[in-house]
Amino acid sequence: MLLGFLNNLINGISLGSIYAIIALGYTMVYGIAKMLNFAHGDVIMVGAYVCFFATGSFGLPPVVGVLLAMVVCTVLGVVIERLAYKPLRQAPSLAVLITAIGVSYFLQNMALQLWGSDPKSFRSVVPTGSVSLLGGQISVSYVTLVTVLACVIIMIALTAFTGNTKLGKAMRACSEDKGAAQLMGIDVNFTISMTFAIGSALAAIAGVLLCSTYPTLMPTTGSMPGIKAFTAAVFGGIGSIPGALLGGILLGVIEIFGKAYISTQLSDAVVFAVLIVVLLVKPTGLLGKKISEKV
């Protein structure tokens, strides 16, 4: 009973770490550009495909595959931002939302054309095997360890980055007030591009980790984790980096527990029900800032 609980908890944290990494991309972009980047989930899918072909077809070592995926996704993220979102900087946010959906359709169908609709079996970038705990009663696979570790490292690095570096401070300034940031000599467009670059690089890592844990890769692989991660970002309070971590982990744990103890089919419903309850009690998410309305 307890062992099962611990096993589920570990699986939940592993899945939650992936959600957290994806949610970071959503939350950073939302914080700065105030837009819901629905194409983010599909950038994950592209990252996973790049890594799949790099390690599978060209026989490159996994580390190179991951790095290549990060580079491709970074470029993709910046290009998408430049071509599709930048012309809409002044447009109402719903217009940007629809454009993001257009980009999402585009990426999915492009993947369909390039790589076909048949599911590919992703070979894990982490060697198979596991660490035994409690005298062999619980085994934690290397993939899980790497996923959780990657999430922790990314969180620490991002917190340090936004807190201490010049670009990080510029990002925070832009998310507070774009106009004022511009007056202080911050290149707002460059900062937004960089945010997309970082978010997309993280998406590549998330894509590789996701497919290492759940090895079916299709053009639609990214969309459901994308929605879940978006939910996680809102859950934790959108725009907040620790919130993305908290929301992601909680969402992953709730999903796995829902699957184990309630119903496999209803696990998504459980996740969303918890989200609704949380938002009704705390309308801006767990760690979100409370915005007082001015008349």
Added chain:
Amino acid sequence: MKQLSGRKNKRLLDNLITYGIVVIAFLVVQFIQAGGGLSSSLKGQLVPICCYVVMAVSLNLVVGVSGELSLGHAGFMSVGAFSGVVASVALQDLIPLGPARLFVCMLIGAVFAGIAGIIVGVPVLRLRGDYLAIVTLAFGEIIKNIINCLYIGVDGNGLHFSVTSEMALNLAEGGTAVIKGPMGATGYAKLATFTAGFLLVIVSLVVVLNLIHSRAGRAIMALRDNRIAAESVGIGATKYKLMAFVTSAVLAGAAGALYAMNYGSIAAKKFDFNTSILVLVFVVLGGMGNIRGSIIAAAVLTVLPEMLRAVGEYRMLIYAVVLILVMIATNNATIRQFFAEKLHGAQEDGKMSRKGAAK
């Protein structure tokens, strides 16, 4: 006073044009169909087009007129579809006449979707902006998930429900399972006709246009433009926002029932997040708060992928590119100015309703 009646006349004319477009489109399609000039794939699209038009018009009431972004509109369509299908099988012997049964089923679908709308709307409308959007998304997914593991059967004793399996329904001899979990609903008569679809579009136009131009409609728009100011003059936010939300859900439910009746089987996954987004795309492209725009956008964008069949497998790719380009073009200052100069005056109404719509 004279100016007021002038504005009223203009509005009447505006509404008449909207109705006129729908009626003329219906007659033209009927005419072409009688002449055999309609391809079979396009013929199959006629009822779905009507359903999507109703969906777009009803969502426009929430997103454009009420100013709240809803990402779960397909959920209400789903509720309407499945309750309508169950009603259709249950009432098979009671109402043998097809069109009458279709009408009753659409009514039942609408009622159930309306109930779902109240259940969802009461908590949801307390939230603001993107948080409201994500909760409607969550509700849409929950509805999909629940229907996905719901089993409903009909026999001589009435309705049987189960959430585990078809066997658990304990149906008597001669009973049929209507909804079979992930398989969806099967084995019901296809009752939908293009005429029924046309009538539903007209009914929803009457409902929505009259609501918008009523006292309640003005209250809803006042709440959209400035909630605090509207509340300070005594407009109850929850009441009016709920009114728009539930009306929209009711229409979506009727559209869902009609949509399901157009096919021999329907599964819950048809009404997922992507369908909600599809309808939202119609609303935004047609213009927020602009009912006529929603109708045209829904009809054109439902037919467009069919038209693009000529370019084969690239059609969705082209659809995506068209979507992005249209969004960029319509929000480009230079292009906007060009159109504003061309259509000066005629656009005044559209501009007014678009101003300050949903974030």
